[in-house]
Amino acid sequence: MNFFKTPSVLKRLYPSLTWDKFQDVGLTEERKIYLTFDDGPIPDLTPWVLQTLKSYQARATFFCVGDNIRQHPVLYQSVLAAGHRVGNHTYHHLNGWDTDNFRYLKNILQCEALLPLERQSEKKLFRPPHGKIKFKQIQQLLPRYQIIMWDILSGDFDADFNHEVCLERSIYHTQSGTIIIFHDNYKAQKNLMYVLPRYLEHFTEQGYSFEVL
Numbered sequence: 016m017n018f019f020k021t022p023s024v025l026k027r028l029y030p031s032l033t034w035d036k037f038q039d040v041g042l043t044e045e046r047k048i049y050l051t052f053d054d055g056p057i058p059d060l061t062p063w064v065l066q067t068l069k070s071y072q073a074r075a076t077f078f079c080v081g082d083n084i085r086q087h088p089v090l091y092q093s094v095l096a097a098g099h100r101v102g103n104h105t106y107h108h109l110n111g112w113d114t115d116n117f118r119y120l121k122n123i124l125q126c127e128a129l130l131p132l133e134r135q136s137e138k139k140l141f142r143p144p145h146g147k148i149k150f151k152q153i154q155q156l157l158p159r160y161q162i163i164m165w166d167i168l169s170g171d172f173d174a175d176f177n178h179e180v181c182l183e184r185s186i187y188h189t190q191s192g193t194i195i196i197f198h199d200n201y202k203a204q205k206n207l208m209y210v211l212p213r214y215l216e217h218f219t220e221q222g223y224s225f226e227v228l
C-alpha cells in the first residue's frame with residue numbers, strides 16, 4: 016500500500032481517534048490543511064523540509080521518533096524554533112500490533128520525556144508508527160493523548176511509487192481540514208522532494224493555509 020485515502024467507514028469504526036479536522040474547519044469556513052511529518056528529525060532532509068515550509072509560511076506537526084531526537088537535538092530544536100508542533104511517535108518506532116502493551120506504553124513515555132510540556136488544557140499528540148495500534152493501547156493512551164491518524168497517506172515512503180501520481184492523488188483528495196502524512200525519512204526523500212513544494216504551491220495559490228494540529 017502506498018497512497019491511501021481513509022474511508023469514512025474506518026473513521027466511524029474508530030471515533031476516538033482523530034482522522035481529520037473537517038468539523039473544526041467547517042465551523043470557520045477557512046481553508047486549512049494539516050501537514051504532518053513522521054519519523055524525523057534527521058540530517059539533510061528535515062532541514063530541507065523546514066526551509067521548504069518556511070518559503071510558504073506553512074506550519075506543520077512533526078511526529079518525532081525519540082531516538083532521532085536524542086541523536087539530533089539541535090535539529091529538533093530548530094523544528095520547535097520554527098513554530099511547528101511536535102508529537103510523540105514512540106522512542107524506537109514500535110509497531111503496536113507486535114509489541115506488548117506495557118512495553119509500548121513505556122516506549123511512548125520514554126519519547127515523551129524529550130518533548131516540550133503542553134499547556135495543561137491540551138492533550139499531547141501521538142501517532143502510532145505504521146498506523147498500527149491495539150484497542151487496549153488506544154484505551155491506555157486516550158486519557159493523556161490525542162491519537163492522530165490521517166485522512167490522506169501520501170505514499171511518499173514507497174520509492175517505487177511514481178512521484179507524479181503521488182502528487183496528483185494527494186492534491187485530488189485534499190480538502191479543507193485534511194490531515195496528510197508525509198515522512199522525513201530517507202525512504203521518502205525522492206518523492207517528498209518532488210511532491211512537497213508542488214503541493215504547497217498548489218494550495219497556497221488556492222488560498223489555503225497550513226496549520227499545526
Ligand SMILES: [Zn+2]
Nearest residue numbers: 053054144145
Ligand atoms: Zn513512522
